[in-house]
Amino acid sequence: MRLDRHRPSPGALLLLAALAGLAACVAALLWSTQQPWMGLKLSPEAEGLRIEAVSPGSPAAGLPGAQRLPGSVLRSIGPVELRPSDLIEEPDAFRSYEQIGEFLARQSTLRRALQDGPVRLGIRAADGNAFEALLSPAPSRSFGDLPPSFWFQLFCGLCALLVGVWIWVLRPFDWGARMFALTGLSFPVATISAAVYSSREIAIDGAAFRALSGMNHAGSMAFGMALIAMFLCYPKRIVEPRALLAIPALFLPWLAADLLRLMPDQDWGIRAPVLLMVLIAFGCAVKQWRMTEGDPHSRGALRWMSLSTTLGCGLFVLTTVLSKLLGWLPPLEQGYAFGFFLIVYLGIALGLRRYRLFDLDRWAFRILLWVGGALALLTLDALLLLSLRLAPAASLGLSLLVIGFLYLPARSFLWHRVVDRRRLADDELFQAVLQVAFTASSDERAQGWQALLRRMFDPLELEVLGPDPFGRRYTAHDSDRPEILRDGLAMALPAVASSPGLVLRYPWKGRELFGLAQLRLATHVVELMRHADASRDAYERGVVEERRRVARDLHDDLGARLLASLNRPDLASTRRTIREAIAEMRSVVAGLAGESQDLGACIAGLRHETASRLEAAGIELDWPLTDGVDGIRVDYRICKNLSSMHRELVSNVIRHANATRLSVAIELNDGRLRSRVRDDGVGGAVADAADSFGLRNLRRRVEELNGKVSVADARPGTLVDIELPLTAGGAR
Amino acid sequence: MSRDRRPLALVVEDLPEVRDWLAEALAKAFDGIEVGRVGTLSEARAWLAALESGSRDAARLKMALIDLGLPDGSGIDLVRELTERHPHVLTIVATIFDDDEHLFPAIAAGAQGYLLKEQEPEALARHLRMIDEGLPPLSPSISRRMLAHFRERGALPASGAAASAGGATSAAGSAVPAARVPVEPVAARADGAPSPGAESITLSPRETEVLSYIGRGLRVGEAAKVLGLTEHTVAGYVKTLYRKLNISSRAEAALEAARRGLV
Numbered sequence: 001m002r003l004d005r006h007r008p009s010p011g012a013l014l015l016l017a018a019l020a021g022l023a024a025c026v027a028a029l030l031w032s033t034q035q036p037w038m039g040l041k042l043s044p045e046a047e048g049l050r051i052e053a054v055s056p057g058s059p060a061a062g063l064p065g066a067q068r069l070p071g072s073v074l075r076s077i078g079p080v081e082l083r084p085s086d087l088i089e090e091p092d093a094f095r096s097y098e099q100i101g102e103f104l105a106r107q108s109t110l111r112r113a114l115q116d117g118p119v120r121l122g123i124r125a126a127d128g129n130a131f132e133a134l135l136s137p138a139p140s141r142s143f144g145d146l147p148p149s150f151w152f153q154l155f156c157g158l159c160a161l162l163v164g165v166w167i168w169v170l171r172p173f174d175w176g177a178r179m180f181a182l183t184g185l186s187f188p189v190a191t192i193s194a195a196v197y198s199s200r201e202i203a204i205d206g207a208a209f210r211a212l213s214g215m216n217h218a219g220s221m222a223f224g225m226a227l228i229a230m231f232l233c234y235p236k237r238i239v240e241p242r243a244l245l246a247i248p249a250l251f252l253p254w255l256a257a258d259l260l261r262l263m264p265d266q267d268w269g270i271r272a273p274v275l276l277m278v279l280i281a282f283g284c285a286v287k288q289w290r291m292t293e294g295d296p297h298s299r300g301a302l303r304w305m306s307l308s309t310t311l312g313c314g315l316f317v318l319t320t321v322l323s324k325l326l327g328w329l330p331p332l333e334q335g336y337a338f339g340f341f342l343i344v345y346l347g348i349a350l351g352l353r354r355y356r357l358f359d360l361d362r363w364a365f366r367i368l369l370w371v372g373g374a375l376a377l378l379t380l381d382a383l384l385l386l387s388l389r390l391a392p393a394a395s396l397g398l399s400l401l402v403i404g405f406l407y408l409p410a411r412s413f414l415w416h417r418v419v420d421r422r423r424l425a426d427d428e429l430f431q432a433v434l435q436v437a438f439t440a441s442s443d444e445r446a447q448g449w450q451a452l453l454r455r456m457f458d459p460l461e462l463e464v465l466g467p468d469p470f471g472r473r474y475t476a477h478d479s480d481r482p483e484i485l486r487d488g489l490a491m492a493l494p495a496v497a498s499s500p501g502l503v504l505r506y507p508w509k510g511r512e513l514f515g516l517a518q519l520r521l522a523t524h525v526v527e528l529m530r531h532a533d534a535s536r537d538a539y540e541r542g543v544v545e546e547r548r549r550v551a552r553d554l555h556d557d558l559g560a561r562l563l564a565s566l567n568r569p570d571l572a573s574t575r576r577t578i579r580e581a582i583a584e585m586r587s588v589v590a591g592l593a594g595e596s597q598d599l600g601a602c603i604a605g606l607r608h609e610t611a612s613r614l615e616a617a618g619i620e621l622d623w624p625l626t627d628g629v630d631g632i633r634v635d636y637r638i639c640k641n642l643s644s645m646h647r648e649l650v651s652n653v654i655r656h657a658n659a660t661r662l663s664v665a666i667e668l669n670d671g672r673l674r675s676r677v678r679d680d681g682v683g684g685a686v687a688d689a690a691d692s693f694g695l696r697n698l699r700r701r702v703e704e705l706n707g708k709v710s711v712a713d714a715r716p717g718t719l720v721d722i723e724l725p726l727t728a729g730g731a732r
Numbered sequence: 733m734s735r736d737r738r739p740l741a742l743v744v745e746d747l748p749e750v751r752d753w754l755a756e757a758l759a760k761a762f763d764g765i766e767v768g769r770v771g772t773l774s775e776a777r778a779w780l781a782a783l784e785s786g787s788r789d790a791a792r793l794k795m796a797l798i799d800l801g802l803p804d805g806s807g808i809d810l811v812r813e814l815t816e817r818h819p820h821v822l823t824i825v826a827t828i829f830d831d832d833e834h835l836f837p838a839i840a841a842g843a844q845g846y847l848l849k850e851q852e853p854e855a856l857a858r859h860l861r862m863i864d865e866g867l868p869p870l871s872p873s874i875s876r877r878m879l880a881h882f883r884e885r886g887a888l889p890a891s892g893a894a895a896s897a898g899g900a901t902s903a904a905g906s907a908v909p910a911a912r913v914p915v916e917p918v919a920a921r922a923d924g925a926p927s928p929g930a931e932s933i934t935l936s937p938r939e940t941e942v943l944s945y946i947g948r949g950l951r952v953g954e955a956a957k958v959l960g961l962t963e964h965t966v967a968g969y970v971k972t973l974y975r976k977l978n979i980s981s982r983a984e985a986a987l988e989a990a991r992r993g994l995v
Contacts, residue, residue: 575852582828582850590831600948604872607949615951616855625948 007487010169011511014371017165018158021188022375025154028192029143032150035204036114037141038121040074042202044084048075048124049202055145059138068125075130076122077202078113080106089198090320090334091213092270097261104206111203146199149335153195156338157188163345166368167358170460170506173486175241176234177358182226184345190219191338198335214259217270221255224277227309231284234305234358235298236291238284251277278313285310301355308347315340363460367510377415429456433525436497437532446499449529453493453504456525457518460506464499465492482522488513491522496529549636550588557584557644560697576651583609583647587640599673599726600630602639603666610650614662617654622663629668634726641701642675642724648698649677649720657681659717673724679717740783740792742768744776744810745799745826750849754797754826757856761864765794773805777813784817795822795864797847800834808841815842815978824863832877839974840981844868867952867967868974875947878977879940885980887934933980935973942969 008016039058042049051069054060060069076082085094086106094100113119118136125131164184171177193215197204225247232238251273256262258269285306292298319332319340353362384407388399432455436448450462480494490505491514507514561581568574590597607623614621646664653659659681666675695711698720702709707724741758745751748771755767770776776798783789796814798807811823825838825846835846845863847856859869882888935943938959945955956966 579850586829586831589829601873601876604876604947604949608872608946608951611949611951611954623949625950630948 007513009510009512010172010489010506011367011370011509013169014162014165014367014510015374018162018371018375019378021158021161024188024192025158028154028196029146032146032196032199033141033143034139035141035200036111036137036139037145037201038114038135038137039145040069040201042074042087044087045073046084048073048082049084049087050074051123055142057142058145059135063133063135065131065133069123071126073124074121075124076120077110078119080110080113081122086110086202090194091197091209092217092266094266096265097263097269100266104209106206107203107209108206111205114203141201145201147335149333150195150199153191153198153335153338156342157191157195159342160184160187160191160345162368162371163349166364167348167360169510170360170364170367171358172489174234174358175237175244176230179226179230179233179244180348180358183223183230186219186222186226187341188219190216190223193219194334194338217258218255220270220274221251221277224274224281225251227281227313228277228284231281231288231306234288235301236288236295238287238291275317278317281313282310297356301351301357304351304355305348305357308344308351312340312342312344312347315343361461366460367506370509370511377411380411429525430528433528434532437529437536442498445497449497449499450502452525453502456521457491457504457507457514458509459504460510461504463503463505465501465503482519482526484514484519488515490514491518493522494526496526497533553584553588553640557581558588580647580651584644587643590639596633597636597639598630599632599634599639599668600626602634602642603629606643606646607664610646610662610664613650613654619654619659620661622661624665626666626668629666632668632726638673638705638724638726641705642673645698645701645722646675646677653679653681657683657717668726671726673726675722675724676719677722678714678719681717683713683715683717738792739765739794740768740789741765741794742770742776742779742796743826744770744773744796744802744807746771746801746803750799750826753853754847754849754856757853757860758795758797760853760857761860762794766792771803773802773807773810776810780814780817790818793818793821795824795860797824797826798843799826799849800838808838811838811843812841822863824860830871830873832871832873835871835874836877836881839874840977842978844971844974866971867964868970870946870952870970870973872947872949875943878973879943879947881977881980882933882935882940885933887980888940889935889937933976933983935976939969939973939976942966943973946970 037058039055039060040051041053041055043052044050051072051074054066054069060066063069074082083106085103088094088103091100091103094103114137118134121133121135123131123133161184164181164187167177167184168181193212197209197212197216228247229244232244233241254263254273258273261269263269285302288302288306289299292302316337319337320334348357351357352360352364384403388403432452436445436452439445439448450464453459454462482494483492484490485492485503490503491507493502493504495501504514507518558581561577561584565574565577565581568577603626607625610623611621650662653662657679659679662677662679664675664677666673668674698709702722702724705724707722709723710721712719712721739762741762743751743754743758745754751769751771755769758765758767768779770779783793796810798810800807807825811825814821814823822845823843825835825843826849827834827846828849829835830846830848835843838846845859845868847859849856851859863869879888941959942955945958946952950958952966952970953963956963959966
């Protein structure tokens with residue numbers, strides 16, 4: 001078992017990725033707003049740029065005659081005559097690299113003109129009159145002026161990032177998930193860079209533009225490469241992971257050639273490789289389709305994956321790349337075309353449960369919820385800090401007071417409820433274990449055990465390992481101790497509490513890993529549970545044994561007596577036998593009170609009963625009290641059989657012996673109980689087999705107790721000598 | 733109205749055959765006794781209520797034979813009610829189990845004897861007459877349970893503790909144990925006129941000895957022989973023990989009620 005404590009937990013990784021994505025968005029936002037700003041909303045026109053609107057509060061709005069601007073055409077900025085292509089959203093639309101170079105040079109010139117202070121704008125009004133206006137661009141643009149497509153592209157990038165990383169943190173060892181995560185990491189690189197340059201007012205620095213465009217190309221190609229790799233690994237593995245390196249080996253030089261403008265033109269530089277990648281990915285999906293034949297589970301997953309991927313990528317390629325290549329499709333603004341990729345990521349998130357994509361299920365959403373909760377709280381903190389910084393000094397004190405008394409406690413409560421993990425106190429744990437162990441039915445016990453583990457570790461996933469229909473275990477985990485698997489992502493638990501073995505994954509909603517402390521705790525709880533199980537089993541065995549004993553006694557003693565009573569010749573002896581049966585029943589019932597009985601009490605009861613019976617029969621009893629038997633606990637069977645044997649002997653004497661006196665001597669020596677019963681009657685009990693039921697019974701009982709019995713003709717009368725061991729072994 | 737002076741008995745037993753059998757035994761034991769027969773607790777209560785409405789009838793009630801396991805509850809409740817409302821009535825438990833688990837609570841509730849139901853009517857009648865004469869039966873298991881009960885409450889005399897069921901050393905045939913000091917403490921006054929108080933529920937050394945011998949398996953007659961007393965005297969001790977156990981349990985119930993704030 002390898003425990004790498006430096007490894008961050010899935011929750012931490014996802015939160016980290018989300019924060020990194022947010023940071024990238026904030027950087028893009030800051031950079032986009034730190035550009036010189038006129039405040040004009042422009043659109044391409046045949047000769048220059050049409051002014052669609054003027055942003056309120058902008059430098060342009062402050063111009064004299066600003067109301068004439070909407071509808072006018074901006075012809076020039078400073079010395080530069082404007083072209084419709086200056087406003088182009090995506091420079092990839094240019095076919096040749098020379099065109100791009102010229103475009104970027106114009107961007108730099110325009111940017112400089114705007115940055116260097118007041119510029120003269122050449123405008124042709126809607127009525128055809130040309131006029132000029134001197135405008136001082138503001139040094140920065142306000143947030144609100146950024147177009148919706150800017151925000152939309154950031155949103156698409158963030159979504160892809162979150163979904164990709166989300167799958168990966170839960171399945172970090174799955175190559176398919178790794179490659180899918182790579183698409184999610186590449187995609188925001190492409191969209192966030194595009195968001196910056198596509199939402200410029202008119203110009204940004206050419207070098208920065210080129211770098212951003214390069215990022216966009218790199219992101220797009222990385223996305224394509226990862227997509228191919230994913231369909232080579234998921235759902236079936238088509239090639240070994242090492243072979244995946246062939247993909248960058250082919251496309252990275254291509255990308256470099258594109259970035260260095262070594263390709264003949266942009267069609268070859270970017271459009272061709274992207275198209276090629278999509279085709280290869282599609283080819284891999286077809287290959288997967290063949291390979292998943294006869295595997296409905298993988299087939300279902302593949303169908304959903306390839307449906308969402310081909311739909312998303314296909315629509316994007318159709319509306320952007322192909323429309324440029326073929327030129328007959330109405331082009332869609334690229335910023336919004338990125339939205340098609342949301343189909344891929346949202347589709348995969350939605351298909352998770354139904355198709356168990358990457359073997360994930362509904363539980364996987366809990367970690368997203370947690371990260372969402374943590375992000376929301378952190379954002380709230382940031383907003384609060386920001387508003388505090390902006391607050392006028394006078395209200396600052398009040399704000400601090402409100403924050404101290406209201407916000408911080410409420411936040412702490414929320415953090416605890418939403419984000420922090422809850423642990424089980426020791427006494428609670430102990431109680432819970434016992435409660436589970438002593439639940440009556442095994443199903444409830446198994447459920448209780450699983451519920452307890454959920455309370456202890458709050459895992460995202462709890463897998464029940466069970467035998468498959470052929471009785472083999474389909475898991476390799478056969479240890480009888482808890483074990484940490486996958487570097488702390490999972491812990492395997494042995495079968496206890498009537499539950500099969502379990503694997504818990506992603507403790508505390510994926511926020512932490514299983515460590516040595518958790519392993520120790522789990523080991524203790526499993527031990528405790530085993531102990532409780534064993535006690536309960538012993539108790540249940542005891543109950544079963546007790547029932548069996550009662551059944552046997554009822555059958556052997558009571559049943560035999562009642563049966564004998566049926567065959568008695570006259571009513572008087574029938575009644576007598578039934579009375580004996582009732583006496584036997586009394587012994588059986590007395591045994592229900594406990595497993596062991598006081599030997600003194602047993603002998604006392606026997607003596608008392610014998611004295612009563614003999615008195616009624618007119619026979620004298622000589623039975624001295626036995627010393628040293630009080631307080632000795634003996635097995636119930638010894639008492640019961642001892643009583644039954646004496647009862648039997650006394651019955652025989654009363655019925656057949658024609659005696660006047662009966663003496664009983666019971667003594668205890670070296671753990672052996674010896675009882676001698678002697679009458680002064682006619683004797684001949686040995687030969688007399690008329691009532692062999694009694695004698696047979698006597699021998700059976702003595703044998704059952706590993707004792708000895710001898711019946712001697714002791715003229716006058718008979719001497720019966722019984723010897724029983726009192727040890728537990730003799731009681732069996 | 734000579735008919736009204738005939739003694740009256742009640743049999744509470746759910747099995748009709750056994751009920752008749754017990755009634756037969758009563759008739760054998762006491763000449764001309766009139767027997768009321770009921771099968772359940774509620775019938776018994778109704779029977780008693782009807783009886784109480786005529787005061788002369790209530791005085792005629794001599795004894796009640798009560799089965800413990802009745803269809804609508806435990807006969808012990810009826811024993812307790814009878815002991816409280818009609819102390820002159822002999823309450824006798826009719827049972828097939830003579831172990832302490834079943835009988836001890838009944839004696840503590842005020843039962844003044846018990847009968848094993850499976851006996852022949854003649855034997856039943858004999859036992860009934862003995863109880864009527866103040867010779868209640870006492871089995872070894874009940875004796876032991878009584879000893880334990882009074883020992884737990886510190887109600888045994890100092891010398892008597894040594895003579896408890898586990899401590900006696902003599903055999904039945906031998907003489908009175910030397911350690912026995914024939915000093916009657918104040919508590920022995922309870923033998924004559926029991927009054928519900930703390931001193932009335934301590935046992936005298938003699939009573940302790942009787943319990944001890946019977947707990948080891950001697951019958952009342954044998955115990956009397958060992959103690960050098962008449963059988964009737966020993967039987968008198970047994971009767972007193974029954975009563976003391978009842979008083980003790982009632983005092984305990986009252987204490988418990990007071991502790992719980994019920995009184």
